[in-house]
Amino acid sequence: MTRAVFSPAGQSAAESSPEVDMSTSLGSLELPAPVLTASGCAAAGRELDQFFDITELGGIVTKSVMLQPRSGRATPRMAETPSGMLNSIGLQGPGIDQFIEKDLAWLEQRGARTIVSIAGSNVDEYSKLAQKLRNVPGIAGIEVNISCPNVENRGLVFACHPDSASSVIQAVRRFSDPKMPILAKLSPDVTDIAEIAHSVVRAGATGISVMNTTLGMVINTDTMRPALAGVTGGLSGPAIRPIAVRCVWQIRKALPDIPILGMGGIRTGQDAFQFILAGASAVSVGTVVFNDPSAPIRIQHELAQQLADHGFSRLSDAVSYAHRSADVEILDVDEVEIEVE
Amino acid sequence: MSNPLQIRGEVLDVKRAGSYFVISLTAPGIPETTRPGHFLNIGIGGEESSMLLRRSFAIHQVQMRGMYGGTLDIVVGVNGSGSQWLSERRRHDPLSIVGPLGRPFVLPKEKVSCVLVGGGYGSAPLFMLAEQLRERGCRVDVVLGASTEEKLFGTLHIKRLATTLTITTDDGSSGTQGRVTDVLPEIMEKSDSAVVYACGPMGMLAAVAAVASEKRAHSQCSVEESMACGIGVCMTCVLPVIGDDGVTRMVRSCVEGPVFRGDRVRWSDIGTVPADTWGAPVEGGH
Numbered sequence A: 001m002t003r004a005v006f007s008p009a010g011q012s013a014a015e016s017s018p019e020v021d022m023s024t025s026l027g028s029l030e031l032p033a034p035v036l037t038a039s040g041c042a043a044a045g046r047e048l049d050q051f052f053d054i055t056e057l058g059g060i061v062t063k064s065v066m067l068q069p070r071s072g073r074a075t076p077r078m079a080e081t082p083s084g085m086l087n088s089i090g091l092q093g094p095g096i097d098q099f100i101e102k103d104l105a106w107l108e109q110r111g112a113r114t115i116v117s118i119a120g121s122n123v124d125e126y127s128k129l130a131q132k133l134r135n136v137p138g139i140a141g142i143e144v145n146i147s148c149p150n151v152e153n154r155g156l157v158f159a160c161h162p163d164s165a166s167s168v169i170q171a172v173r174r175f176s177d178p179k180m181p182i183l184a185k186l187s188p189d190v191t192d193i194a195e196i197a198h199s200v201v202r203a204g205a206t207g208i209s210v211m212n213t214t215l216g217m218v219i220n221t222d223t224m225r226p227a228l229a230g231v232t233g234g235l236s237g238p239a240i241r242p243i244a245v246r247c248v249w250q251i252r253k254a255l256p257d258i259p260i261l262g263m264g265g266i267r268t269g270q271d272a273f274q275f276i277l278a279g280a281s282a283v284s285v286g287t288v289v290f291n292d293p294s295a296p297i298r299i300q301h302e303l304a305q306q307l308a309d310h311g312f313s314r315l316s317d318a319v320s321y322a323h324r325s326a327d328v329e330i331l332d333v334d335e336v337e338i339e340v341e
Numbered sequence B: 001m002s003n004p005l006q007i008r009g010e011v012l013d014v015k016r017a018g019s020y021f022v023i024s025l026t027a028p029g030i031p032e033t034t035r036p037g038h039f040l041n042i043g044i045g046g047e048e049s050s051m052l053l054r055r056s057f058a059i060h061q062v063q064m065r066g067m068y069g070g071t072l073d074i075v076v077g078v079n080g081s082g083s084q085w086l087s088e089r090r091r092h093d094p095l096s097i098v099g100p101l102g103r104p105f106v107l108p109k110e111k112v113s114c115v116l117v118g119g120g121y122g123s124a125p126l127f128m129l130a131e132q133l134r135e136r137g138c139r140v141d142v143v144l145g146a147s148t149e150e151k152l153f154g155t156l157h158i159k160r161l162a163t164t165l166t167i168t169t170d171d172g173s174s175g176t177q178g179r180v181t182d183v184l185p186e187i188m189e190k191s192d193s194a195v196v197y198a199c200g201p202m203g204m205l206a207a208v209a210a211v212a213s214e215k216r217a218h219s220q221c222s223v224e225e226s227m228a229c230g231i232g233v234c235m236t237c238v239l240p241v242i243g244d245d246g247v248t249r250m251v252r253s254c255v256e257g258p259v260f261r262g263d264r265v266r267w268s269d270i271g272t273v274p275a276d277t278w279g280a281p282v283e284g285g286h
Helices: A096-110 A123-133 A162-175 A193-202 A238-254 A269-278 A295-309 B081-087 B126-135 B155-161 B180-191 B202-214
Strands: A024-026 A029-031 A035-037 A078-081 A084-087 A114-118 A141-145 A182-186 A207-210 A214-217 A232-236 A260-263 A282-285 B005-017 B020-026 B039-042 B055-063 B071-077 B094-101 B114-119 B140-146 B164-169 B195-199 B218-222 B238-242 B248-252 B259-261
Touching: A035 A295, A078 A232, A084 A238, A096 A114, A096 A123, A114 A123, A123 A141, A123 A162, A141 A162, A162 A182, A162 A193, A182 A193, A193 A207, A193 A238, A207 A238, A232 A238, A238 A260, A238 A269, A260 A269, A269 A282, A269 A295, A282 A295, B020 B081, B039 B071, B055 B081, B055 B094, B055 B126, B071 B081, B114 B126, B114 B180, B114 B202, B126 B140, B126 B155, B126 B195, B140 B155, B140 B180, B155 B164, B164 B180, B180 B202, B195 B202, B202 B218
Parallel strands: A035 A282, A114 A141, A141 A182, A182 A207, A207 A260, A260 A282, B114 B140, B114 B195, B140 B164, B195 B218
Antiparallel strands: A024 A029, A078 A084, A084 A232, A214 A232, B005 B020, B005 B094, B020 B071, B039 B055, B039 B094, B055 B071, B218 B259, B238 B248
16 A cells, blocks of 8 residues: 655645655555545546546545436525535435446546445435445445435434434445445434444444534525525535534544544645544545635645644644643654544 | 636726626636636635635636736626625736636537527627637627616627627617517528527526527527536536437536527426436435
């Protein structure tokens, strides 16, 4: 496995100041770099590859794919909100067969590390999706989207109940290659996110992706009706970042050893650094891509700079560093014991 | 087709034009690959802005060379806080620009007669188009319409590029009182036009496409859908369009459009997912 070393932003490798080892892992999923795209904000990588080399990222998390082709909801599907946006796309997509044939094949040929996000309407659909993906080359991991707020029955977000969350993960685990990393993507719209995290880990998830959008609503004051055709939608963007950092923190506290892929409103390397310090081993960049198409690679470079500025020579040393006990203070990072790892 | 560029441009000039603002920008590298009908999008409010979504504008004019290298013009109608911010930019203000984006107008191979129809500042992309059609030896008749005179854009300028110019306003403050489609059939008959190009509000495009179909002419319509990303990843700007295989799909107007064949867009179904759409919900909604 190659270990990519990133020089801080704006400098060539030759003249770089302290180089930071940015390699990381999410359990058995080894990544040369810690920034990935967030599901639903990068399609299947092809469009963003026009703006930067997607193989330089830790990976591409593809838009959640379902078993069958899906038209998605009617428009309007989007409303801008302060430092964020509300969306109600309804999981538009080509269905798993065409996804494997076209999108996945392209990603593999392109040399990107691909985490395939899957979504189903019921446990059986998740099982079938896992079966379809079994033995397909070019998949580094599976992210199980059990938290999309834009599903038929909004009362049935799997990630909102420990039992339904765990039955989906169990099914995906059973039908997937035993060595395949499986990340469960959780919703913040729960009373106790640690309880949900416990249940998906017991069911066989090898890591947690947190968080999905949080359910919101906007009324259009011109039409005096809901702004979205789907009435409610998922809120994303920097507005929700503190909620996401809190979720990462709580899950890290409850489950000291489970790998976390953190996401929610990351706009800069400094934002990503918060997630790493809170306990994420890698981060996904989502909505900010709409503002800056090259944001993922920019953030990856800025994160390297943040780490260097704070005296870290390895990203892995910074993971969960905010959880250190009060008497541990940073003098020489190499000698500091990390409380959680 | 070449890739869109993400660049930092600079404001050269902001001019008022009736109800609108014409903003001239330096945009190194973009004019060279811009074709009529392409658009670009602009980041609003700077890097820390709470307005996250870029605003999209049709490219109005381009200049390859000059004192500032490649420059271009866009036309902005102020209808929200994002466009308000843009209209308040001054010379030398930096702007984040991504473009050229989308699929441009398709130009005819033969020297056929063409009608160009613009609604409000939807006329913006028609200037470059008129120039290129004239260079090909096409007859170019132009129809511009708006609710009222000050909402027309570029009537004096486009007159120089057009074989004929016809103006309509809803209130009769300029030209013929009525809609562009009130005058379009007669213009098409007189000029024996084979192609209609249109840009403007959805309702106007639907009506223009219907007239073109009736006259057995080809139509190319540039749609205005609200977009979050403009580059094909967010899936918000979709509309129902019939493909070459006869199947209706919810397609992205940013990358598969904004220019569509008028006879392929299911105009009256915009804002819905027609039941026979590829992947439409079988029962209930989703």
